[in-house]
Amino acid sequence: MVEEADRETAADMNLFLQRYAIEQAKKGVSRTYILRDDNTTDSGRVIGYYATSVGHLIPNDIPKVVSSRMTIPVFLLLRLAIDKDFQGKGYGAKLFIHVLHRLVRLAEETGIYALVLDPLNDHVRSFYEKFGLRPLPGDATRMYIRMRDVEAWISQNSQK
């Protein structure tokens, strides 16, 4: 049974892809990657997608001393969604691994420290916990992982 919250989320995820993904990419607001099914007769069908961007974490008090670090630049995973017909097959995890590989490369070039995301519910939260993401200090609704840790994982586990 599809509950109301899931329906709203699904509608929102579809709407984003149909209406906003291209617009945001053109404006430089976010970038969307799509996972397509090229193997079956249903060639070209969208299995899932994700959208990333860059943001800043800032302290809400004005610092008393001017520190060298006024903001923390972070990658944001705005959305990651799998079509309901393809859910439960591991595509979400694969897409997230693609996110991590892509962002590690970008982190090397930009010095961005962490990936931050905002899980929609506890089910999504436990998905990201399996990848080592932890609650963001001071804001347990969000989760983060350090790019440095992911970079180490990839370099240690990618030897052929």
Place this chain on the structure above:
Amino acid sequence: MATSAPAKSNQMSLRITPKAKQIIEQAATIAGQTVTDFVVATSTEKARQVVEQHRVLTMSQTAFDELAAVLDGPATLPITPLASKLIGEYADSTQEDGTLDW
């Protein structure tokens, strides 16, 4: 997996001009929704867009300092079993030309 919908336990009330109310009611009728469903859906959609485009997340100075200290540390996070499995698979399926064959 069915997750239960969060209860609609919160209430919002707001003042609105008769003209604005009329057009909202008209739009809800056309969309085949109740006024409440229509207003909640459209304003939530707009709110999400605004939040997504506002890429500055504020946090307390304490939390900010805590995070800054964590970020400065060396790589120490143990890899999780799932990440280990999938990163290995990703490497194995990356072709010479850089394309992926999952």
